[in-house]
Amino acid sequence: MLYLVPTPIGNLEDITLRAIRVLKEVDIILAEDTRTSRKLLDHYGIETPLWAHHAHNEHTAVNGVMREFLAGKKLALVSDAGTPGISDPGFLLVRECVKQGIRVECLPGATALIPALVISGLPCDRFHFEGFLPHKKGRQTRAQYLASLPQTFALYESPHRLVKALEQLLEFCGPERSACVVRELSKLFEEAHRGTLASLVAFFQQHPEKIKGEIVIVVAGKEEKHEKYEKYEKYEK
Structure with missing residues (x-):
């Protein structure tokens, strides 16, 4: 077995x-x-x-x-x-x-996908999981495909590619698409940053010290309207 x-x-x-x-x-x-x-x-x-x-x-x-x-x-x-x-x-x-x-x-157990999806505040009754985007060949094609989906989608990304990924998603999804970047789930410095793709790109460009750990990006589907989110931070004592 x-x-x-x-x-x-x-x-x-x-x-x-x-x-x-x-x-x-x-x-x-x-x-x-x-x-x-x-x-x-x-x-x-x-x-x-x-x-x-x-x-x-x-x-x-x-x-x-x-x-x-x-x-x-x-x-x-x-x-x-x-x-x-x-x-x-x-x-x-x-x-x-x-x-x-x-x-x-x-066995059932831990995964980064579901907690990130649920705390994003975006609809999660239906969603698409992408995993990691290709590093080079096919990366833009996949980003363009994801932008066309009507439902929320989630993907994993490494810290040194986070800003690039957000910029590519912004290019195809538009600056006003709602999204959430979740990092360090279940750890001491767990954080979820919510906003439009444009605001998230600006935030992480201005705060590179926040680009650490395991990262999940959750993005609203094409047919979902943007809602203004406040930044959420959780610190486990």
Whole structure:
């Protein structure tokens, strides 16, 4: 059996009792970065062996993993943070398990997408999740496509590409489109900045010190009217 186990995106308390039990009971834990996962396992007293399973080795490692399943082993897959397979390694292994008739279970748990979407204040009854935009080829084409969607859309972005992403979204969505930039979810300096795309571009150009950590951008759909939002900041004591 393969268990997909979500891990905290920041606060170490954001892990379920079931996840802790599964990580203790399986024979092997496949980890995106064994050093990162070791900190979490040590925190909860989990001594299960760790194997590296990441974007650079998942194609070559899958055969060895499949042999462990055929030997009757139970394995868990974790990413550095959040739910495996969501903009993280996992898809190839799950697909191979499905082909081979190996049971796959995904535990519910942490992800940056849903909290960012909900606290954005934008409609979330329907939404589109983009993941990361391409770094170069196809980036503008995807931004143009997203601008045409009638529903709210969300994407992940790295700190050094945030302003560029907001500028490209502004170009295709227009300066008055409502949006929200959420960073450091569940961590001490969690922040959500709401406004138009034009105001958000101006804010982050003027405050580069705010461009840190894991970032989610949430943008209103083409048919949604802009509402004026005040900046929201949350500091966890």
